[in-house]
Amino acid sequence: MPVFCAENGIYRIEARSWAGHPRAAQFLRACGFVHETDMPGFGGAAATMFSQFAWTHPTPEKET
Helix, strand or coil: CHHHHHHCCCCEEEEEEECCCCCHHHHHHHCCCEEEEEEECCCCCCCCEEEEEEEECCCCCCCC
16 A cells, blocks of 8 residues: 555545444554544434544655
8 A cells, every 4th residue: 555655645544434344444444544633423313423544655755
């Protein structure tokens, strides 16, 4: 993923998952995503919690 993203000018990807999913967070972390925040009140029920993860390119090139 890092090489593809760098070649295509992608430096940040966000992903959200249902916080109660038994393996979603593990999968995203295995892909290099980092947990940023939990977001309550999303989904069909007010009590539903989602987690936001992000992957950022470790060394983005500066635009000139």
